[in-house]
Amino acid sequence: MSTGPSFAPSEEQQLLISEVRRFSTEQILPGAAERDAAKRFPLRLLREMGEMGLLGMFVPEEYGGAGFDMVSYVMAVEEVSRADASVGVTMSVTNSVCCWPILEFGSDDLKARVLPELASGEELGGFGLTEPGAGSDAGGLRTTAVREGDHWILNGEKAWITNAGEAKYFVVVARTDPDAGNRGLTAFVVPSDVPGFSVGLAEHKLGLRSSLTAPLFFENCRVPAANLLGEEGQGFKIAMATLDHSRLGIAAQAVGIHQRALELARDYAREREQFGRPIADFQAIQFTLADIAVELEAARTLTRCAAAVAEAGSASGDAGRLASEAKLFASEAANRACQRSLQLHGGNGFHEDYEIARLYRDVRVTTIYEGTSEMQRLVIARRLLS
Ligand SMILES: Cc1cc2nc3c(=O)[nH]c(=O)nc-3n(C[C@H](O)[C@H](O)[C@H](O)COP(=O)(O)OP(=O)(O)OC[C@H]3O[C@@H](n4cnc5c(N)ncnc54)[C@H](O)[C@@H]3O)c2cc1C
Structure with a gap:
């Protein structure tokens, strides 16, 4: 279910989204609940994602990577996280906080030794x-x-x-x-x-x-x-630059979870009947769906906009602030979306047989890792005031 044309993807990006969505829906989503219950790491899926170029997305072809831009990257992380946020974080970490700083700050020798193994998905970072x-x-x-x-x-x-x-x-x-x-x-x-x-x-x-x-x-x-x-x-500088970059991956992960929370809410609202009709007929339920959808569109647009600014390189320092804004807004909006979607599921939302229960648990960490919401607010305010 698409909610709109936000930040319209190029033809190449549209192809990437379709390919990743198909793979995520057919290969990642069906086993997500079982992997979650068994705490089983999805190694086979990750190997396949490596072959698709999803684990070395910024790595240039000379080091065996796919050479994608930042907007394509957030689009791909969103699609994967919609299916399974655990796979999404593994993907985001290998790309953003391992490959990226090596590519940006490593010697040619280091890049040649390490990046091909990471980009192919043979090894993780x-x-x-x-x-x-x-x-x-x-x-x-x-x-x-x-x-x-x-x-x-x-x-x-x-x-x-x-x-x-x-x-x-x-x-x-x-x-x-x-x-x-x-x-x-x-x-x-x-x-x-x-x-x-x-x-x-x-x-x-x-x-x-x-x-x-x-x-x-x-x-x-x-x-x-x-x-x-x-x-x-230079370690602190490298760590902060890496986090400025990688926060976009976490924003995209949150957008993916948010999208799925909306799909589950919409489907449940249509199926569940109370007072002799689908609960989707009640205006309170319609308002809930609308609120989830509006915040999804805002989070997705801000994330893609921040990714485009990061890709263009920002001499004014806006890229870091925008990445923090995207991470802050998308993660908090996704938490609200999962809370609303679970509420709309009633008692069934509290049952692990329903996918929204996993999303509700998975989304919680997005306001914590790669800098808590409080730290994002500090970064944003400091950059506004400096
Ligand atoms: C599932 C998961 C995966 C992770 N993966 C990685 C990883 O791969 N690599 C890695 O290095 N780390 C990783 N982390 C760590 C994560 O980045 C940290 O948990 C996060 O940065 C917060 O640090 P902390 O847990 O020590 O909280 P603390 O820093 O102790 O913060 C506690 C609370 O105080 C608030 N706080 C702290 N300072 C201030 C302040 N100045 N003003 C206002 N509020 C403040 C925080 O916002 C928070 O609410 C991961 C964490 C989790 C949960």
Whole structure:
């Protein structure tokens, strides 16, 4: 069900949307409830998505990627997340917080070594910024990296890391200068097979249960010096630039969940009868559907607009603010949509046999990860006031 022509896609983008929608509807959606209940990671689907070019969407063809633009990317993440938000986050993380910073800040040698494996879907990527004591305040992280010859030796712990346990490459930010504040952080690409690297037990989550989230541990972990991203001391800048970019993936994930919540609400309203007629006949139900639809269109348009500005490159700094605005609005609107759609399902909405129950659990994290709503408001206000 399309709700309108928002930010009309080009012919090429329309083709991509059709292909991803068909794959998501036929291959991803049917097993989503079962994977969620079993907490089963969708490895086979991800391999297929890699073959379709969905895991290295910005990676140029010379490194084995599909070379898509940012608007195409948010359109594809939306379609996948409509079918299963767990698959959507795995896709978004590999593309946005792993491939993108490597492409943007990695040496030619690093790109040639790592990107082809990620872009083909042969291997997955991850991003390690958060620590048990450093979430919103990423600059407070404590994992250290000390140079020793041709290696950096990492010690510390990362928390809540998506794709941990399956990903082969992690972009990790660690402290290289204890006295330099945010300028004392450096970013590395850490392969999961280096000595001293390990992954903890998977977290027991409220939602996104078929995605993987676990802590990472570094115990005298030896990372080749050639795996540095950018220069020593640029880690905070790289992390913030990466998040500015990746928030669009989370906004798109929220739009996908929102779209599905609307479809489920509409279908249920037509089928469910009370007082001798479909509940869709009641004006209160019609108003609920209208409210979900209007916010969906607004969230989708803002997300695609922010993606277009990011793609064009913004000298004024608007790209970062718009990405935060899109992430803030789309995630909060999707939460409202799932709440309204579940309410419209009555008691059945509270039953795991109904898809809206999974969406209600899955959508919750979109206002939390890659910067909480409160942090987005701070970013937006700071950029307005500066
Ligand atoms: C499923 C999942 C997957 C994740 N994946 C990753 C990943 O792959 N890589 C990664 O690095 N991290 C990941 N995270 C971590 C996520 O990014 C953090 O949880 C998030 O940034 C918030 O940090 P925190 O949990 O420490 O909350 P805190 O920072 O402790 O915040 C607690 C509350 O205080 C508020 N708050 C904090 N500071 C302020 C302030 N200055 N003003 C107003 N309010 C404030 C917050 O908004 C929040 O409501 C993931 C988290 C989840 C749940």
